[in-house]
Amino acid sequence: MSESRQAEWWHRSTVYQVYPKSFNDTTGSGTGDIRGLTEKLDYLQQLGIDIVWLQPVYVSPGHDNGYDVADYERINPEFGTMEDFEELVQELHRRGMKLMTDIVVNHTSTEHEWFRQAISSKENPYRDYYIWRDPAPDGGPPNNWQSKFGGPAWQLDETSGQYYLTLFDKTQADLNWENERVRRAVNEMMLFWVGKGVDGFRMDVINLISKDQRFPDDDGSVPPGDGRKFYTDGPRVHEFIRAMYDEVFGPHQMVTVGEMSSTTLAECIRYSNPERREFSMTFNFHHLKVDYPGGRKWELMPYDFEALKRLFSDWQTGMQQGGGWNALFFNNHDQPRALSRFTDDGTYREESAKLLATTLHGLQGTPYVYQGEEIGMPNPRWSSIREFRDIESLNMYRILCEQGTSPEEALAVLQERSRDNARTPMQWDDSPNAGFTAGTPWIKVDERYKEINVRQALERPDSIFHHYRKLIALRKTYGIFSEGLYRRLDEEHPEVYAYARTTGGEALVVVSNFSAKQLTFRLPDQHWADLSALGEGKLLIGNTGEEPAFAQEISLSPYASYLWLISRA
Numbered sequence: 001m002s003e004s005r006q007a008e009w010w011h012r013s014t015v016y017q018v019y020p021k022s023f024n025d026t027t028g029s030g031t032g033d034i035r036g037l038t039e040k041l042d043y044l045q046q047l048g049i050d051i052v053w054l055q056p057v058y059v060s061p062g063h064d065n066g067y068d069v070a071d072y073e074r075i076n077p078e079f080g081t082m083e084d085f086e087e088l089v090q091e092l093h094r095r096g097m098k099l100m101t102d103i104v105v106n107h108t109s110t111e112h113e114w115f116r117q118a119i120s121s122k123e124n125p126y127r128d129y130y131i132w133r134d135p136a137p138d139g140g141p142p143n144n145w146q147s148k149f150g151g152p153a154w155q156l157d158e159t160s161g162q163y164y165l166t167l168f169d170k171t172q173a174d175l176n177w178e179n180e181r182v183r184r185a186v187n188e189m190m191l192f193w194v195g196k197g198v199d200g201f202r203m204d205v206i207n208l209i210s211k212d213q214r215f216p217d218d219d220g221s222v223p224p225g226d227g228r229k230f231y232t233d234g235p236r237v238h239e240f241i242r243a244m245y246d247e248v249f250g251p252h253q254m255v256t257v258g259e260m261s262s263t264t265l266a267e268c269i270r271y272s273n274p275e276r277r278e279f280s281m282t283f284n285f286h287h288l289k290v291d292y293p294g295g296r297k298w299e300l301m302p303y304d305f306e307a308l309k310r311l312f313s314d315w316q317t318g319m320q321q322g323g324g325w326n327a328l329f330f331n332n333h334d335q336p337r338a339l340s341r342f343t344d345d346g347t348y349r350e351e352s353a354k355l356l357a358t359t360l361h362g363l364q365g366t367p368y369v370y371q372g373e374e375i376g377m378p379n380p381r382w383s384s385i386r387e388f389r390d391i392e393s394l395n396m397y398r399i400l401c402e403q404g405t406s407p408e409e410a411l412a413v414l415q416e417r418s419r420d421n422a423r424t425p426m427q428w429d430d431s432p433n434a435g436f437t438a439g440t441p442w443i444k445v446d447e448r449y450k451e452i453n454v455r456q457a458l459e460r461p462d463s464i465f466h467h468y469r470k471l472i473a474l475r476k477t478y479g480i481f482s483e484g485l486y487r488r489l490d491e492e493h494p495e496v497y498a499y500a501r502t503t504g505g506e507a508l509v510v511v512s513n514f515s516a517k518q519l520t521f522r523l524p525d526q527h528w529a530d531l532s533a534l535g536e537g538k539l540l541i542g543n544t545g546e547e548p549a550f551a552q553e554i555s556l557s558p559y560a561s562y563l564w565l566i567s568r569a
C-alpha cells in the first residue's frame with residue numbers, strides 16, 4: 001500500500017470484545033447477560049471504545065459457549081431477550097458507538113433445526129445443508145482429517161450409515177457451502193441482524209467454509225497433517241465472501257472482521273484489500289503460536305521473542321504493501337492472557353500490561369481490547385482440573401492422559417494453554433465474586449480480584465485502564481497511528497522490540513523492553529540519523545513515570561516502554 005490508501009472511519013477506532021457469559025450478570029444466575037453489558041456502556045465509552053464486538057448470544061446448547069448455534073435469529077434466554085438486544089443497540093447508538101456481532105456459519109449446532117431435518121432421512125431437503133460421506137472401505141471415517149478439538153473430524157450417523165463432517169466439536173456440524181440454499185440462508189440471516197441495527201460482523205473461522213470436494217486423505221507432508229490444507233482458504237472461499245459483500249456488507253456499509261485460521265499473509269491481503277470487496281480486516285494467529293514447539297499447542301516451551309517480532313513486522317509491511325488491513329490483538333477468548341504469557345504478571349504486572357498495550361497500539365491496524373485486558377487480568381493458574389469448563393481443554397486433558405502424560409503434567413499444560421484462562425469473570429470491584437454476580441459464578445473468579453479490578457483502576461490516574469484510554473485517544477488525535485509506514489528498528493535485539501511508523505515529515509517511535517533487565521538500547525546509526533533529522537521527540541506515552549528525551553541511547557528499566565512522536569512541532 002501506499003500512503004494514499006483511502007482512509008476509513010474504523011482505521012482510527014478501537015474495538016472492545018465482550019465474552020458475555022463472563023462479563024456482567026444482572027440476574028444472579030451466575031452467567032453474564034445482555035443487560036449486564038448495557039449497564040457497562042458508560043465504562044466502555046470512558047475508555048474511548050467505538051465498536052463493541054458481542055460474542056454469540058443466540059440459542060445454543062452451549063457445548064462451545066455459543067459457537068454451537070441452534071437458532072441464529074433468537075436470543076438464548078440465558079443472555080436475555082430480543083428486547084434486551086434492541087435496547088443494547090439503542091444505548092450504543094445513543095452514545096455514538098457501534099455494535100459488531102458474531103456470525104458462526106462454518107458450522108451449526110447439531111441441535112439446529114436444519115441438522116435435525118438433515119439427519120432425519122437421506123431424502124430430506126435439508127440433507128444437503130451438511131457434508132455427508134459414505135464410510136471408507138474398512139467402515140471407518142471417510143478420510144483421516146482430525147477435529148481441531150481432538151479426535152476424528154467425522155461422526156457416524158448410525159441410521160443412514162453415513163458420516164458427517166465436524167471440524168470442531170462433534171456437536172458442531174459443518175455446513176455445506178457448495179449448496180446455494182445454505183449461502184442464501186446465511187445472507188438472509190445476516191440481513192435479519194442488519195434490520196436490528198447491527199453495524200458490523202465478526203465472522204467466525206470464515207476461511208474454512210470452502211472444502212476441497214475430493215475430501216482427500218492428508219498425507220502428512222505439511223504439518224500438522226490434520227487435513228487443514230484441504231479446507232483452509234479453500235477453493236471457493238473468496239467467491240463466497242464476495243457474494244456476502246455484494247448482498248450484505250457493501251450495501252449496508254458494515255464493518256467486518258474475518259477470523260482466519262492457519263492462513264497466509266497473501267490470503268489476508270486478498271480478504272481485506274478494499275478493491276476485492278470482501279472484509280474490512282482480518283485476524284490471524286501466527287504471532288500467538290510462537291510458544292508452540294513445531295506448531296503443537298499442547299506442548300510447552302518459552303516463547304520465541306524474535307519470531308514474535310518478525311511476525312508482527314512481516315504482517316505490518318506485507319499488509320501495507322498489499323493494501324490489506326490488520327485487526328491487532330494480543331488477547332481474545334481463545335487465548336491465555338498475553339500478560340502472563342509474554343511478560344510478567346507478578347512484580348511487573350502494571351508495567352507489563354502497559355508495555356503490551358503500547359507495543360500493539362502503535363502498530364497499523366484496528367486494535368482490539370479483550371475484556372479485562374484493560375485492567376491487567378492475568379491467567380488464573382488453577383491447581384485442579386475441576387475448575388476447567390472449556391470443551392477443548394477437557395477433551396485435550398483426556399487425550400493427553402490417555403497418551404500417557406501424567407495428570408500433573410497435563411494440568412501444567414492447561415494452566416498455560418487453556419482457553420479458560422481468558423474466560424474468568426470480569427473483575428469489577430472488590431466485593432464477593434468481584435461484583436460479577438450475586439449468585440454462583442459459572443467459572444471461578446480469579447483470586448487476585450481484590451487488587452485487580454475496575455473500581456481501583458478508575459480511581460488511580462496511572463492505572464493500566466488510563467494507559468489504554470490514552471492510547472485509544474492518541475490514535476484518534478494523530479493520523480500517523482493509522483497511516484504511518486512501518487519500519488523495524490531493533491535488529492534482532494534479544495530483549496527489545498523497537499519500531500518506527502513514518503509519514504512524510506514525521507515519525508512515531510516505539511521502544512519496549514520485554515525483560516526484567518535494566519538495560520540501555522542504542523538505536524542503530526542509520527535509523528538514528530533518519531529519525532533525528534525529522535525533528536524533536538515528544539513523549540506521547542510511557543509506563544515508568546519518567547519522561548526520557550528521544551535519544552540514540554535509551555535507558556530502559558524492567559518492562560519499560562515509550563512512544564515518541566518525532567516532528568518539527
Ligand code: TEU
Pocket residue numbers: 064067068104148168204205261297333334392
Ligand atoms: O475459533 C477458531 C479457532 O480455530 C481457534 O481459535 C480455536 O479455538 C483454537 O485454535 C483451538 O485450539 C473460533 C472461536 O473463536 C472459538 O471460540 C470457537 O470454539 C471456534 O471458532 C468454533 O466455532
